[in-house]
Amino acid sequence: MEESSEKTERTAPCSGDDSSLSVSHNFLSSSSETWTLKKGDIVFLLLLFFLTQAFVLLSCLDYGLSWDEAYYYEPSRSAARWLSDLFLLRNRPFSRESIDQVWSEIRELPSVVKISLGISHAMFSPFLGPLVSLRIPSALAFSLTLVLIYILMLKSFGRGAAAFSVSAYALMPRIFGHAHIAASETITVFMHMAVMYCFLKGMERPRWSVALGVVFGLALNTKINCLFLPMILLPWAHLYHRKKYGNNFFSMAFLSPLVMILTWPWLWHDTFRRLLEYIAFFIAHQFTAVFYFGQKYNYGSTLAPWHYPFILAVLTIPPLFLFFILTGVAGALQFLRKNPVGALFLWGALFTLTLSAAPSSPKYDGVRLFIPAFLFLALLAGVGMVFLQKNLPVFLGAFFAGFRTTGNSDFRISEKWNRIFPIVSIALVLTTGIFSIGISHPFPLSYFNIFIGGIRGAYKKGMETTYWGEAVNSRVLDVLNELPTSSRIKTLALHDEVFNLLQDWGKIRRDLQINPSDPPYDYHLLLVRKGFFARPEWCLYLSWNRLRVFDHRGAPLVILFQTGERFENSWQTFSVPVREGIKR
Secondary structure (H helix, E strand, O other), X not given: OHHHHHHHHHHOOOOOOOOHHHOOOOOOOOOOOOOOOOHHHHHHHHHHHHHHHXXXXXXXXXXXOOHHHHHHHHHHHHHHHHHHHHHHOOOOOOOHHHHHHHXXXXXXXXXXXXXXXXXXXXXXXXXXXXXXXXXXXXXXXXXXXXXHHHHHHHHHHOHHXXXXXXXXXXXXXXXXXXXXOOOOHHHHHHHHHHHHHHHHHHOOOHHHHHHHHHHHHHHHOOOHHHHHHHHHHHHHHHHHOOOOOHHHHHHHHHHHHXXXXXXXXXXXXXXXXXXXXXXXXXXXXXXXXXXXXXXXXXXXXXXXXXXXXXXXXXXXXXXXXXXHHHHHHHHHHHOOOOOXXXXXXXXXXXXXXXXXXXXXXXXXXXXXXXXXXXXHHHHHHHHHHHHHHHHHHHHOHHHHHOOOOOOHHHHHHHHHHHHHHHHHHHHHHHHHHHHHHHHHOOOHHHOOOHHHOHHHHHHHOOOOOOOOOXXXXXHHHHHHOOOOOOOEEEEEOXXXXXXXXHHHOOOOXXXXXXXXXXXXXXXXXXXXXXXXXOHHHHHHHHHOOOOEEEEEOOEEEEEEEEOOHHHHHHHHHOOOOHHHOOOO
8 A cells, every 4th residue: 555655656747736846756746745854864964064065175275365365355354353343342333433444345245255254264263274264154155055955956856856956066166166265156156045945935934934034135245146036036936926925025125125234234324325336336347357269358348248158157067067957958848837946947047147148247257257057057957867867768768668568567667767867867977077176176267168178278269267366376386485585576467465465374485575566576477367468468478488387287377487677678569469369
């Protein structure tokens, strides 16, 4: 009797009602399971959390200090000190003077990232050092995102799809790389996942709508990208769950703005004016230059073309992952009514990429400005795995015909297929992902797939293969520390503050003069970020002897030159070829 019941549950057709969140195990199930996890799921999630934390934190020192990390360092520490004053009621933390002094620094970055980095640094820097302590929040956000992916996919598509999507997201090289960086990107993706999770649960349980209001308010205080989340969630909910999302809507519309203001002290004075100022910053913000297929865009020249986010996404995801993503698109379309959660993932990916393709949207710095799209793509990959699990035997009917029998044996063969296919798929994605991260380590932010010939092919085709300065890692610093005493070093296409912090932290010798005010310089250190190249950079790159090249798989990322007075006399008359993307 129990076996018959189990068979009925696994093969029952979907009822087609408005309860897509109760769909589990596969597209065709209609069981109404709760969101409660089983003991095995909890054990898996604990292992997932701690193992991913360990992998990220143990490898994070392989990455150099990035541009934004140096930019956020002091504002984050100031935010932590202010928070300490608030709890201890000292130094008048509520005063306008105190708030403006702390929170006006890089006000385009709201409070969540600053506070999380600042608190982490204050707690862990005495034991782990400044860089690792700064990077802990991103590692936490990465692991928590994986946990929520698993729970959501388990509820909607079953354990196989859940494990598959977790593997796909965790092993996308660019995503894995960003998990090591103390900036806003990985935390922003976590906020996207948390808001979506609370939104879906809020349609079943009203108290989760309150949680949604709080989480979305915090998301608004993370990065401006999160402002567009209602444009993903509300149209989908109106189409599929018209009678269920009212609580969510009112919570996001009224509670979230209140949470945003309460948790961002900069808004406590002149709230409306400062909100407008915050939005105006992004409307008027000048686009950073980018090198894309051999041409320089932005910075007063032609803006990067609309297809930039689509092409970068295709070229920076492992090919096998792309295959499952494409099948996920087919699955989401085939089961629009039976399991519309897949439609949400498809709409989220399309909306995010299309928004980034708009003429007024910034397009530079690799994939980081549209990184939430990769979350939806990883979820779609899990949908694709289930789609193939259901349809591949049909597509390969001739192959499977020899194994088909009648009666109960037919069901057993079907069960065997349903057991084996997810395992094989997960093994394939794990193997591919680990290989992709392995060949790109420690430069996964420079990963390109085989469709463009890897990083070397991307470099030859004029793509920007490095941009954030994390390529200036310990290997580069060791060479700098071997230079003669009191050497004068000029850095190009890099952030000066990075080197000030590295000297403060004892990573670069104190006697080395980094970026002194006046030339000549004994050495130039160049990041091969061609979008930032002007005449001096092109002169070095095209005509000067290279003292040391730090490359990855044939693509130069950082180059050290010995220069001096002769270089200062040379670069000013150097003619940059038009073929390098710079007009005369």
